[in-house]
Amino acid sequence: MSALLTSQPIAEHVAGQRGGRRVLSLIAPGLPHDYPEIQNWARSFGWSVFPDAGIVSLPLGDGAPWQNLTQFVDALRNALNEKQLVELRAAWLRPGQPLSEQLHALVHARPVLSMVPFEGSPLSEILKEKRIETWFQPVVRALDHEVWGYECLMRGRTADGDLILPERLFQWASQERLLFILDRICRETHLYNAGRAGLPPGCNVLINFLPAAVYDPKHCLQTSIRAAYDSGLSPEQVTFEVVETHQVDDPEHLRGILDYYRSHGFRVALDDVGAGYAGLSLMAELQPDLVKLDAKVVRKSEHNAAYRDVCASVIELAHKGGHRVVAEGIETPEQCAVMEALGVDLLQGFLFGRPAAEPAGCRLSVVNLPPSDDDAESQREAAS
Numbered sequence: 001m002s003a004l005l006t007s008q009p010i011a012e013h014v015a016g017q018r019g020g021r022r023v024l025s026l027i028a029p030g031l032p033h034d035y036p037e038i039q040n041w042a043r044s045f046g047w048s049v050f051p052d053a054g055i056v057s058l059p060l061g062d063g064a065p066w067q068n069l070t071q072f073v074d075a076l077r078n079a080l081n082e083k084q085l086v087e088l089r090a091a092w093l094r095p096g097q098p099l100s101e102q103l104h105a106l107v108h109a110r111p112v113l114s115m116v117p118f119e120g121s122p123l124s125e126i127l128k129e130k131r132i133e134t135w136f137q138p139v140v141r142a143l144d145h146e147v148w149g150y151e152c153l154m155r156g157r158t159a160d161g162d163l164i165l166p167e168r169l170f171q172w173a174s175q176e177r178l179l180f181i182l183d184r185i186c187r188e189t190h191l192y193n194a195g196r197a198g199l200p201p202g203c204n205v206l207i208n209f210l211p212a213a214v215y216d217p218k219h220c221l222q223t224s225i226r227a228a229y230d231s232g233l234s235p236e237q238v239t240f241e242v243v244e245t246h247q248v249d250d251p252e253h254l255r256g257i258l259d260y261y262r263s264h265g266f267r268v269a270l271d272d273v274g275a276g277y278a279g280l281s282l283m284a285e286l287q288p289d290l291v292k293l294d295a296k297v298v299r300k301s302e303h304n305a306a307y308r309d310v311c312a313s314v315i316e317l318a319h320k321g322g323h324r325v326v327a328e329g330i331e332t333p334e335q336c337a338v339m340e341a342l343g344v345d346l347l348q349g350f351l352f353g354r355p356a357a358e359p360a361g362c363r364l365s366v367v368n369l370p371p372s373d374d375d376a377e378s379q380r381e382a383a384s
Contacts, residue, residue, distance in 0.1 A: 023093040024069070026056045027109050028084075035088075037079040037222065041065075055106075057093070069115060074180045076112065078220050088112045122158070123172035123182070131157040132185055134193035136359040139206070139326060139348045142340050149204025151241070151348065152190035153355045183213035184220070188227040191238070195231025197359055205233060206269065206290075208243045211253065217260035225264055235265030239290055243271050251285055258286055269326075274314045283318065291318040293344070295329025301342075302335045312342050319343070 031054040032039040038056055042049050045065050047058040058064070066072040076085060091109035093102055126132065136150040156164035173182040187207055194205045214220040228238055240261045248254050258268045269290035273279035274297040283291055293311055301307040311327070318325045327339040330349030339347060 023095055024058055024060055024072070025091050025093055025106060025109070026058070026088060026112065027054055027090065027106065028088045029054060031056055031088075035080070035084060037219070041219070070177065073112060073115070074177075075215075075219060077181050078184050079222055081223070085113055086111065090115060122164075123156075123169060123176060123178055125159070126156050126164070126169075127178070127181065127185060129159075131159075132182075132189050133157065133357065134190045135355040135357055136194075136197070137348060137355040138353040138359070139204070139346050140352050142327075142344050142347050145347070145352065147203070148346055149206060149237075149239075150194070150199070150359050151206040152194055152208070154186045154190075154208075155355075155357075179210065180213045180215075180220075183210045184223065187224045187240075191224070191227040191231045191233065195233050199359060202237065204237055204239060206239045206241050208241050208271075209257075210244065211242060211248055211250075211257060214257050217257045221257070221260060228264075228266070236267065239267040239269050241269040241271055241290070241292070242288075248282060251282060254282070255286055258288070273318075274310050280314065280317070283314075283321070283323070287321055288323060290326060291323050292326040292328050292348075293339075295349070298327045298329045298339060298349075299331065299335060302332070302338055308338065308342065311339070311344075315343050 026038065028035065032042060032049050032051055035056075039049070041047065042056055042058075045058070047056055049056050060066055060068060060072060066075065076088070080088070088111070089109040090112040091102075091105040093105065133155045135153045135155050137153060138147050139149045139151060140146060141148045154166045154169065156169050158164060169182065170179070173179045187209055190205075190207050194207075199205070228235065240258075242248070242254065242258075261268050267289040268286075269292060270279060270283055270286070270288045271292045272294045273283055273291050275294035279294070291314065293314060297307050297310055301311050315325050324345040325343075326346040326348055327344040328348045330336050330339065330347050330351045332351060335349075336347060336351060
């Protein structure tokens, strides 16, 4: 291998790398042929590829696609499978110094995952030990209250088996800069579990995602698309749902994500519409297949005419655009009656079923206890 590493093209390449950008060399058997994702990045960004040596050399820092190693490893975690990640090693090279003088670094290259700390909160262990679960909440048709589909909701478990709600998991993910990974793992876990849950043919599945966790659809969503196809679900059964719609500050970025999902045959939905102007604007601009009325607005509409008018306006605009409307947060027969009178297509809320570890009428191999009534308020927020 040393002869390959000291070859003239490689040595000249590294010696020519000057300036503030650092050079990272990825090393693995089969690079680049067994790593098509990295090969695609190399073509897109002009990285240097040395297939005989199994090396891909890339810059990080100013002017590069990723500013630091943490960002790049996050991208690798999203794009590669576990076997690829485990076998991938990396070493830092000094710009401007011949490769022949840096053989020690290459020979002792470390696993790339070990170069970025993945510790510091309970979440890291939860992700490593695959203690993320899918809980299912039914969505029913307003016409007859028959199940139309299920929204897949995230739950975690402590090492002792205690339930962890999404709010806490996302808090840890934000603190540890793991939102990217958590969002991806949840998407894939939900698709896998929905596929093996024994859902009836044609039953719909709603999968949440955070737009901010997807920096480039083609790179970030590859594993999710594969998981969707591998799950056995047909694309038309799966709706990818934007959460925190009211916080979207880059509509064009979101449009790119939704277009990517649609190009693969999936449907898309906007959540929390009616909570502010942003949701209405995005609905008009992005034309989602499904529009979900904000749960708090739905609940307040029972006793407040102004909120009923907000719901009525959203429903009218959505129907004009050919979109279905879901009323979330339905807890009482009175709220249900108000929404049905306004003309919603679908209903979701505790009145029809709490989030549970298995969809109604179906069995998963691992059964978990549903939340107790004492957790109603926290579960309401988590399910909304």
